[in-house]
Amino acid sequence: MAKETREALNRFLVDIFHSVLRIEERRLRQMGYEDLSISEMHVIEAACLLQGQGRNTAKGLAGSLGITPGSLTAAVNVLENKGYLQRSQDPKDRRRIHITPTPRGLQAERCHRQIHEHLIDGVMAGLRKEEAAVLVQALEGIARFFSSERTDST
Numbered sequence: 295m296a297k298e299t300r301e302a303l304n305r306f307l308v309d310i311f312h313s314v315l316r317i318e319e320r321r322l323r324q325m326g327y328e329d330l331s332i333s334e335m336h337v338i339e340a341a342c343l344l345q346g347q348g349r350n351t352a353k354g355l356a357g358s359l360g361i362t363p364g365s366l367t368a369a370v371n372v373l374e375n376k377g378y379l380q381r382s383q384d385p386k387d388r389r390r391i392h393i394t395p396t397p398r399g400l401q402a403e404r405c406h407r408q409i410h411e412h413l414i415d416g417v418m419a420g421l422r423k424e425e426a427a428v429l430v431q432a433l434e435g436i437a438r439f440f441s442s443e444r445t446d447s448t
Contacts, residue, residue: 314413321409327402329376335406337369338378341393342403350392351384378402 319332327335340358344350349358356366370393373379378399384390395403418426 317413318406318409321412322402322405325405325408327405330378330402334369334373334376334378335402337366337373338395338399338403339406341379342395342400345392345394350394351390352393355393373399 315332318335322328322330322332322335330338337355337359340355341350344354344358352363352366352370355370356363359366361369370379370381374381377396379393380396381391381393384392417429421429
């Protein structure tokens with residue numbers, strides 16, 4: 295691959311990553327969630343997603359987020375104090391603790407999904423159907439690479 299292409303791809307990945315985080319953060323604040331960081335919102339998002347799969351334990355969330363159990367514990371403590379998440383014992387196995395969103399956490403997740411929908415709509419608005427299909431195919435390849443990198447490093 296040509297050096298210019300590599301540099302352009304690097305710039306693109308870094309710029310897009312930071313832009314998405316800044317947009318999410320700004321939109322969350324506009325929606326009334328000034329007390330949430332993007333990292334905290336992603337913990338809430340994972341708790342909502344994994345609850346639907348029955349995998350919303352500390353181990354499940356930490357694995358999903360690619361963070362240590364200690365980092366997850368600290369994040370859940372903060373989010374529990376803010377009223378977004380709660381811990382509860384598994385009725386079948388009292389050693390297992392489930393982390394679930396509160397009604398406030400569910401509302402924050404709905405707002406977060408709206409932000410993502412807005413981003414997707416904005417990206418897709420400038421593309422023809424064929425271009426969108428090529429973009430999705432290319433992004434699936436990029437996602438596979440990053441997924442394998444995350445798995446290899448854990």
